[in-house]
Amino acid sequence: MHATALIAEDEPLLAANLQAELMRRWPDLEIVACVGDGASALERSLDAQPDIVFLDIRMPGMSGLDAAQALIEDWPDTGRPMPLLVFVTAFDEYAVDAFERAALDYVLKPVQPERLARTCERLQNALRARARTVGSGMDTALEPMIDRLRGLLGTADRTAGAASAVEPLRMIQASAGNTITMIAIDEVIYFEAADKYVRVMTEDREHLIRTPLRELLPRLDPARFWQIHRGTIVRADAIASASRDETGKLTLSLRRHPAKLAVSRLYMDRFKAL
Known part of the structure:
Protein backbone atom coordinates (compact mmCIF):
# COMPACT_ATOMS: atom_id res chain seq x y z
CA MET A 1 0.00 0.00 0.00
CA HIS A 2 1.58 3.28 -1.11
CA ALA A 3 1.37 6.25 1.24
CA THR A 4 3.45 9.28 2.20
CA ALA A 5 4.73 10.24 5.62
CA LEU A 6 6.69 12.94 7.43
CA ILE A 7 8.88 12.29 10.49
CA ALA A 8 9.50 15.02 13.09
CA GLU A 9 12.16 13.93 15.59
CA ASP A 10 14.94 16.10 17.01
CA GLU A 11 17.34 13.23 17.71
CA PRO A 12 18.91 12.23 14.33
CA LEU A 13 19.80 8.66 15.37
CA LEU A 14 16.27 7.99 16.58
CA ALA A 15 14.81 9.56 13.43
CA ALA A 16 17.04 7.36 11.26
CA ASN A 17 16.09 4.28 13.29
CA LEU A 18 12.37 5.03 12.96
CA GLN A 19 12.73 5.58 9.22
CA ALA A 20 14.68 2.33 8.78
CA GLU A 21 12.14 0.31 10.77
CA LEU A 22 9.28 1.85 8.79
CA MET A 23 10.99 0.88 5.53
CA ARG A 24 11.27 -2.72 6.77
CA ARG A 25 7.69 -2.89 7.95
CA TRP A 26 6.12 -0.85 5.14
CA PRO A 27 8.31 -0.79 1.98
CA ASP A 28 5.76 1.24 0.00
CA LEU A 29 5.69 4.06 2.57
CA GLU A 30 7.42 7.13 1.10
CA ILE A 31 9.09 9.43 3.65
CA VAL A 32 8.69 12.89 2.08
CA ALA A 33 10.57 14.78 4.81
CA CYS A 34 12.41 14.27 8.08
CA VAL A 35 12.65 17.38 10.30
CA GLY A 36 13.90 18.14 13.79
CA ASP A 37 11.48 20.66 15.27
CA GLY A 38 7.77 21.34 15.54
CA ALA A 39 7.72 24.54 13.47
CA SER A 40 9.40 22.77 10.53
CA ALA A 41 7.01 19.84 10.94
CA LEU A 42 4.06 22.20 10.63
CA GLU A 43 5.48 24.06 7.64
CA ARG A 44 6.52 20.96 5.71
CA SER A 45 3.26 19.14 6.51
CA LEU A 46 1.17 22.02 5.20
CA ASP A 47 3.35 22.13 2.08
CA ALA A 48 3.70 18.40 1.30
CA GLN A 49 0.32 17.30 2.75
CA PRO A 50 1.46 13.75 3.61
CA ASP A 51 -0.89 10.95 4.56
CA ILE A 52 0.81 10.41 7.94
CA VAL A 53 2.84 12.57 10.32
CA PHE A 54 5.02 11.08 13.07
CA LEU A 55 5.50 13.74 15.77
CA ASP A 56 7.97 13.56 18.63
CA ILE A 57 6.21 14.98 21.69
CA ARG A 58 9.25 16.91 22.97
CA MET A 59 11.12 18.98 20.39
CA PRO A 60 12.89 22.36 20.52
CA GLY A 61 10.48 25.30 20.44
CA MET A 62 7.09 24.05 19.28
CA SER A 63 6.34 20.64 20.82
CA GLY A 64 4.75 17.77 18.95
CA LEU A 65 1.42 18.43 20.66
CA ASP A 66 1.64 22.13 19.75
CA ALA A 67 2.47 21.22 16.15
CA ALA A 68 -0.51 18.86 16.01
CA GLN A 69 -2.80 21.55 17.37
CA ALA A 70 -1.48 24.06 14.84
CA LEU A 71 -1.86 21.53 12.02
CA ILE A 72 -5.52 21.01 12.90
CA GLU A 73 -6.13 24.76 13.05
CA ASP A 74 -4.22 25.67 9.88
CA TRP A 75 -5.06 22.74 7.60
CA PRO A 76 -6.40 24.22 4.34
CA ASP A 77 -9.98 23.60 3.25
CA THR A 78 -8.96 22.02 -0.06
CA GLY A 79 -10.84 18.77 0.41
CA ARG A 80 -7.67 16.77 1.10
CA PRO A 81 -7.97 15.12 4.53
CA MET A 82 -5.60 15.91 7.36
CA PRO A 83 -2.70 13.50 7.92
CA LEU A 84 -3.11 10.68 10.38
CA LEU A 85 -1.14 11.66 13.48
CA VAL A 86 1.22 9.33 15.35
CA PHE A 87 3.05 10.62 18.42
CA VAL A 88 6.56 9.47 19.26
CA THR A 89 7.40 9.31 22.95
CA ALA A 90 9.99 7.96 25.35
CA PHE A 91 8.51 5.28 27.57
CA ASP A 92 6.40 6.90 30.26
CA GLU A 93 3.48 5.04 31.81
CA TYR A 94 1.44 8.25 32.26
CA ALA A 95 1.96 9.44 28.67
CA VAL A 96 1.17 6.00 27.27
CA ASP A 97 -1.96 5.78 29.41
CA ALA A 98 -3.08 9.19 28.13
CA PHE A 99 -2.60 8.09 24.51
CA GLU A 100 -4.47 4.85 25.10
CA ARG A 101 -7.43 6.61 26.70
CA ALA A 102 -7.47 9.26 23.96
CA ALA A 103 -7.36 6.54 21.26
CA LEU A 104 -4.44 8.28 19.56
CA ASP A 105 -1.68 6.14 18.13
CA TYR A 106 1.87 6.39 19.42
CA VAL A 107 5.34 4.91 18.91
CA LEU A 108 7.69 4.34 21.80
CA LYS A 109 11.37 5.21 21.51
CA PRO A 110 13.70 3.53 21.12
CA VAL A 111 11.55 1.95 18.42
CA GLN A 112 9.99 -1.36 19.41
CA PRO A 113 9.42 -3.36 16.18
CA GLU A 114 6.34 -5.23 17.41
CA ARG A 115 4.62 -2.03 18.56
CA LEU A 116 5.56 -0.29 15.29
CA ALA A 117 4.11 -3.20 13.32
CA ARG A 118 0.75 -2.71 15.07
CA THR A 119 0.92 1.01 14.32
CA CYS A 120 1.57 0.36 10.62
CA GLU A 121 -1.36 -2.06 10.46
CA ARG A 122 -3.66 0.49 12.11
CA LEU A 123 -2.52 3.23 9.74
CA GLN A 124 -3.05 1.07 6.65
CA ASN A 125 -6.55 0.15 7.82
CA ALA A 126 -7.34 3.81 8.51
CA LEU A 127 -6.09 4.86 5.06
CA ARG A 128 -8.16 2.15 3.36
CA ALA A 129 -11.25 3.29 5.26
CA ARG A 130 -10.50 6.88 4.30
CA ALA A 131 -10.12 5.92 0.62
CA ARG A 132 -13.61 4.43 0.62
CA THR A 133 -15.06 7.80 1.65
CA VAL A 134 -13.27 9.89 -0.99
CA GLY A 135 -15.68 12.32 -2.61
CA SER A 136 -17.97 12.48 0.41
CA GLY A 137 -16.91 16.04 1.26
CA MET A 138 -15.69 16.77 4.78
CA ASP A 139 -13.28 14.30 6.28
CA THR A 140 -15.44 12.48 8.81
CA ALA A 141 -12.36 11.54 10.86
CA LEU A 142 -11.43 15.17 11.50
CA GLU A 143 -13.88 16.02 14.26
CA PRO A 144 -13.22 12.86 16.33
CA MET A 145 -9.50 13.49 15.90
CA ILE A 146 -9.91 17.02 17.25
CA ASP A 147 -11.91 15.72 20.21
CA ARG A 148 -9.32 13.08 21.03
CA LEU A 149 -6.48 15.57 20.76
CA ARG A 150 -8.32 18.05 22.96
CA GLY A 151 -8.79 15.32 25.56
CA LEU A 152 -5.10 14.49 25.45
CA LEU A 153 -4.08 18.11 25.81
CA GLY A 154 -6.51 18.49 28.69
CA THR A 155 -5.01 15.46 30.42
CA ALA A 156 -1.53 16.92 30.04
CA ASP A 157 -2.67 20.31 31.31
CA ARG A 158 -4.35 18.82 34.37
CA THR A 159 -1.28 16.71 35.14
CA ALA A 160 0.98 19.75 34.86
CA GLY A 161 -1.37 21.82 37.01
CA ALA A 162 -1.44 19.18 39.73
CA ALA A 163 2.35 18.91 39.71
CA SER A 164 2.87 22.60 40.37
CA ALA A 165 0.25 24.71 42.09
CA VAL A 166 1.01 28.16 40.68
CA GLU A 167 -0.35 31.34 42.23
CA PRO A 168 -2.95 32.88 39.87
CA LEU A 169 -1.87 36.08 38.16
CA ARG A 170 -3.29 39.27 39.57
Whole structure:
Protein backbone atom coordinates (compact mmCIF):
# COMPACT_ATOMS: atom_id res chain seq x y z
CA MET A 1 0.00 0.00 0.00
CA HIS A 2 1.58 3.28 -1.11
CA ALA A 3 1.37 6.25 1.24
CA THR A 4 3.45 9.28 2.20
CA ALA A 5 4.73 10.24 5.62
CA LEU A 6 6.69 12.94 7.43
CA ILE A 7 8.88 12.29 10.49
CA ALA A 8 9.50 15.02 13.09
CA GLU A 9 12.16 13.93 15.59
CA ASP A 10 14.94 16.10 17.01
CA GLU A 11 17.34 13.23 17.71
CA PRO A 12 18.91 12.23 14.33
CA LEU A 13 19.80 8.66 15.37
CA LEU A 14 16.27 7.99 16.58
CA ALA A 15 14.81 9.56 13.43
CA ALA A 16 17.04 7.36 11.26
CA ASN A 17 16.09 4.28 13.29
CA LEU A 18 12.37 5.03 12.96
CA GLN A 19 12.73 5.58 9.22
CA ALA A 20 14.68 2.33 8.78
CA GLU A 21 12.14 0.31 10.77
CA LEU A 22 9.28 1.85 8.79
CA MET A 23 10.99 0.88 5.53
CA ARG A 24 11.27 -2.72 6.77
CA ARG A 25 7.69 -2.89 7.95
CA TRP A 26 6.12 -0.85 5.14
CA PRO A 27 8.31 -0.79 1.98
CA ASP A 28 5.76 1.24 0.00
CA LEU A 29 5.69 4.06 2.57
CA GLU A 30 7.42 7.13 1.10
CA ILE A 31 9.09 9.43 3.65
CA VAL A 32 8.69 12.89 2.08
CA ALA A 33 10.57 14.78 4.81
CA CYS A 34 12.41 14.27 8.08
CA VAL A 35 12.65 17.38 10.30
CA GLY A 36 13.90 18.14 13.79
CA ASP A 37 11.48 20.66 15.27
CA GLY A 38 7.77 21.34 15.54
CA ALA A 39 7.72 24.54 13.47
CA SER A 40 9.40 22.77 10.53
CA ALA A 41 7.01 19.84 10.94
CA LEU A 42 4.06 22.20 10.63
CA GLU A 43 5.48 24.06 7.64
CA ARG A 44 6.52 20.96 5.71
CA SER A 45 3.26 19.14 6.51
CA LEU A 46 1.17 22.02 5.20
CA ASP A 47 3.35 22.13 2.08
CA ALA A 48 3.70 18.40 1.30
CA GLN A 49 0.32 17.30 2.75
CA PRO A 50 1.46 13.75 3.61
CA ASP A 51 -0.89 10.95 4.56
CA ILE A 52 0.81 10.41 7.94
CA VAL A 53 2.84 12.57 10.32
CA PHE A 54 5.02 11.08 13.07
CA LEU A 55 5.50 13.74 15.77
CA ASP A 56 7.97 13.56 18.63
CA ILE A 57 6.21 14.98 21.69
CA ARG A 58 9.25 16.91 22.97
CA MET A 59 11.12 18.98 20.39
CA PRO A 60 12.89 22.36 20.52
CA GLY A 61 10.48 25.30 20.44
CA MET A 62 7.09 24.05 19.28
CA SER A 63 6.34 20.64 20.82
CA GLY A 64 4.75 17.77 18.95
CA LEU A 65 1.42 18.43 20.66
CA ASP A 66 1.64 22.13 19.75
CA ALA A 67 2.47 21.22 16.15
CA ALA A 68 -0.51 18.86 16.01
CA GLN A 69 -2.80 21.55 17.37
CA ALA A 70 -1.48 24.06 14.84
CA LEU A 71 -1.86 21.53 12.02
CA ILE A 72 -5.52 21.01 12.90
CA GLU A 73 -6.13 24.76 13.05
CA ASP A 74 -4.22 25.67 9.88
CA TRP A 75 -5.06 22.74 7.60
CA PRO A 76 -6.40 24.22 4.34
CA ASP A 77 -9.98 23.60 3.25
CA THR A 78 -8.96 22.02 -0.06
CA GLY A 79 -10.84 18.77 0.41
CA ARG A 80 -7.67 16.77 1.10
CA PRO A 81 -7.97 15.12 4.53
CA MET A 82 -5.60 15.91 7.36
CA PRO A 83 -2.70 13.50 7.92
CA LEU A 84 -3.11 10.68 10.38
CA LEU A 85 -1.14 11.66 13.48
CA VAL A 86 1.22 9.33 15.35
CA PHE A 87 3.05 10.62 18.42
CA VAL A 88 6.56 9.47 19.26
CA THR A 89 7.40 9.31 22.95
CA ALA A 90 9.99 7.96 25.35
CA PHE A 91 8.51 5.28 27.57
CA ASP A 92 6.40 6.90 30.26
CA GLU A 93 3.48 5.04 31.81
CA TYR A 94 1.44 8.25 32.26
CA ALA A 95 1.96 9.44 28.67
CA VAL A 96 1.17 6.00 27.27
CA ASP A 97 -1.96 5.78 29.41
CA ALA A 98 -3.08 9.19 28.13
CA PHE A 99 -2.60 8.09 24.51
CA GLU A 100 -4.47 4.85 25.10
CA ARG A 101 -7.43 6.61 26.70
CA ALA A 102 -7.47 9.26 23.96
CA ALA A 103 -7.36 6.54 21.26
CA LEU A 104 -4.44 8.28 19.56
CA ASP A 105 -1.68 6.14 18.13
CA TYR A 106 1.87 6.39 19.42
CA VAL A 107 5.34 4.91 18.91
CA LEU A 108 7.69 4.34 21.80
CA LYS A 109 11.37 5.21 21.51
CA PRO A 110 13.70 3.53 21.12
CA VAL A 111 11.55 1.95 18.42
CA GLN A 112 9.99 -1.36 19.41
CA PRO A 113 9.42 -3.36 16.18
CA GLU A 114 6.34 -5.23 17.41
CA ARG A 115 4.62 -2.03 18.56
CA LEU A 116 5.56 -0.29 15.29
CA ALA A 117 4.11 -3.20 13.32
CA ARG A 118 0.75 -2.71 15.07
CA THR A 119 0.92 1.01 14.32
CA CYS A 120 1.57 0.36 10.62
CA GLU A 121 -1.36 -2.06 10.46
CA ARG A 122 -3.66 0.49 12.11
CA LEU A 123 -2.52 3.23 9.74
CA GLN A 124 -3.05 1.07 6.65
CA ASN A 125 -6.55 0.15 7.82
CA ALA A 126 -7.34 3.81 8.51
CA LEU A 127 -6.09 4.86 5.06
CA ARG A 128 -8.16 2.15 3.36
CA ALA A 129 -11.25 3.29 5.26
CA ARG A 130 -10.50 6.88 4.30
CA ALA A 131 -10.12 5.92 0.62
CA ARG A 132 -13.61 4.43 0.62
CA THR A 133 -15.06 7.80 1.65
CA VAL A 134 -13.27 9.89 -0.99
CA GLY A 135 -15.68 12.32 -2.61
CA SER A 136 -17.97 12.48 0.41
CA GLY A 137 -16.91 16.04 1.26
CA MET A 138 -15.69 16.77 4.78
CA ASP A 139 -13.28 14.30 6.28
CA THR A 140 -15.44 12.48 8.81
CA ALA A 141 -12.36 11.54 10.86
CA LEU A 142 -11.43 15.17 11.50
CA GLU A 143 -13.88 16.02 14.26
CA PRO A 144 -13.22 12.86 16.33
CA MET A 145 -9.50 13.49 15.90
CA ILE A 146 -9.91 17.02 17.25
CA ASP A 147 -11.91 15.72 20.21
CA ARG A 148 -9.32 13.08 21.03
CA LEU A 149 -6.48 15.57 20.76
CA ARG A 150 -8.32 18.05 22.96
CA GLY A 151 -8.79 15.32 25.56
CA LEU A 152 -5.10 14.49 25.45
CA LEU A 153 -4.08 18.11 25.81
CA GLY A 154 -6.51 18.49 28.69
CA THR A 155 -5.01 15.46 30.42
CA ALA A 156 -1.53 16.92 30.04
CA ASP A 157 -2.67 20.31 31.31
CA ARG A 158 -4.35 18.82 34.37
CA THR A 159 -1.28 16.71 35.14
CA ALA A 160 0.98 19.75 34.86
CA GLY A 161 -1.37 21.82 37.01
CA ALA A 162 -1.44 19.18 39.73
CA ALA A 163 2.35 18.91 39.71
CA SER A 164 2.87 22.60 40.37
CA ALA A 165 0.25 24.71 42.09
CA VAL A 166 1.01 28.16 40.68
CA GLU A 167 -0.35 31.34 42.23
CA PRO A 168 -2.95 32.88 39.87
CA LEU A 169 -1.87 36.08 38.16
CA ARG A 170 -3.29 39.27 39.57
CA MET A 171 -0.98 41.78 37.89
CA ILE A 172 0.94 41.87 34.60
CA GLN A 173 4.22 43.77 34.42
CA ALA A 174 4.91 45.21 30.96
CA SER A 175 8.16 47.07 30.37
CA ALA A 176 8.83 49.69 27.70
CA GLY A 177 12.21 51.37 27.81
CA ASN A 178 12.90 52.32 31.41
CA THR A 179 9.23 52.16 32.43
CA ILE A 180 7.37 49.19 33.91
CA THR A 181 3.59 49.40 33.62
CA MET A 182 1.48 47.46 36.12
CA ILE A 183 -1.69 46.05 34.54
CA ALA A 184 -4.41 44.51 36.70
CA ILE A 185 -5.52 41.16 35.29
CA ASP A 186 -9.13 42.43 35.39
CA GLU A 187 -8.19 45.10 32.82
CA VAL A 188 -6.89 42.62 30.24
CA ILE A 189 -9.33 41.92 27.40
CA TYR A 190 -7.19 39.42 25.53
CA PHE A 191 -3.67 38.07 25.06
CA GLU A 192 -2.30 37.44 21.58
CA ALA A 193 1.00 35.89 20.50
CA ALA A 194 3.06 38.12 18.21
CA ASP A 195 6.48 36.82 17.10
CA LYS A 196 8.71 36.80 20.21
CA TYR A 197 6.22 38.80 22.27
CA VAL A 198 2.69 38.53 23.61
CA ARG A 199 0.34 41.47 23.12
CA VAL A 200 -1.65 42.35 26.23
CA MET A 201 -4.74 44.26 25.13
CA THR A 202 -6.74 46.50 27.45
CA GLU A 203 -9.58 48.84 26.50
CA ASP A 204 -7.27 51.72 25.61
CA ARG A 205 -3.75 50.35 25.18
CA GLU A 206 -1.57 47.57 23.85
CA HIS A 207 1.35 46.31 25.95
CA LEU A 208 4.07 43.82 25.02
CA ILE A 209 5.49 41.17 27.30
CA ARG A 210 7.98 38.36 26.68
CA THR A 211 6.24 35.66 28.71
CA PRO A 212 4.93 33.06 26.20
CA LEU A 213 1.27 32.05 26.22
CA ARG A 214 2.07 28.50 27.31
CA GLU A 215 3.53 29.92 30.54
CA LEU A 216 0.72 32.44 31.04
CA LEU A 217 -2.14 30.00 30.57
CA PRO A 218 -1.60 27.89 33.73
CA ARG A 219 -1.62 31.09 35.82
CA LEU A 220 -4.95 32.35 34.44
CA ASP A 221 -8.34 31.46 35.88
CA PRO A 222 -9.80 29.06 33.26
CA ALA A 223 -13.34 30.14 34.14
CA ARG A 224 -12.48 33.75 33.25
CA PHE A 225 -9.87 33.41 30.49
CA TRP A 226 -10.59 31.15 27.54
CA GLN A 227 -8.08 29.96 24.98
CA ILE A 228 -9.81 30.28 21.60
CA HIS A 229 -6.79 29.75 19.34
CA ARG A 230 -3.26 28.49 19.90
CA GLY A 231 -2.18 32.16 19.84
CA THR A 232 -5.14 33.85 21.57
CA ILE A 233 -6.61 33.90 25.09
CA VAL A 234 -9.65 36.10 25.73
CA ARG A 235 -11.42 37.20 28.93
CA ALA A 236 -14.79 35.48 28.74
CA ASP A 237 -16.89 38.38 30.03
CA ALA A 238 -15.33 40.67 27.40
CA ILE A 239 -17.00 38.67 24.62
CA ALA A 240 -20.06 40.46 23.22
CA SER A 241 -21.09 37.99 20.53
CA ALA A 242 -19.92 35.11 18.33
CA SER A 243 -20.89 34.67 14.70
CA ARG A 244 -20.31 32.02 12.05
CA ASP A 245 -19.78 32.71 8.36
CA GLU A 246 -20.96 30.52 5.51
CA THR A 247 -17.83 28.31 5.78
CA GLY A 248 -18.42 27.65 9.48
CA LYS A 249 -15.61 29.87 10.74
CA LEU A 250 -16.35 31.48 14.09
CA THR A 251 -15.46 35.09 14.95
CA LEU A 252 -15.85 36.91 18.27
CA SER A 253 -16.83 40.55 18.76
CA LEU A 254 -15.76 42.20 22.01
CA ARG A 255 -17.27 44.68 24.43
CA ARG A 256 -15.51 48.05 24.45
CA HIS A 257 -12.88 46.95 21.94
CA PRO A 258 -13.01 46.90 18.12
CA ALA A 259 -10.93 43.73 17.60
CA LYS A 260 -12.47 40.66 15.95
CA LEU A 261 -10.99 37.39 17.20
CA ALA A 262 -11.00 34.13 15.24
CA VAL A 263 -11.88 30.90 17.06
CA SER A 264 -10.06 27.80 15.84
CA ARG A 265 -11.89 24.53 15.25
CA LEU A 266 -10.12 23.07 18.27
CA TYR A 267 -12.03 25.39 20.65
CA MET A 268 -15.41 25.76 18.93
CA ASP A 269 -17.07 23.51 21.49
CA ARG A 270 -17.21 26.50 23.87
CA PHE A 271 -19.87 27.94 21.56
CA LYS A 272 -22.04 24.91 20.87
CA ALA A 273 -25.21 26.85 21.53
CA LEU A 274 -24.78 28.69 18.20
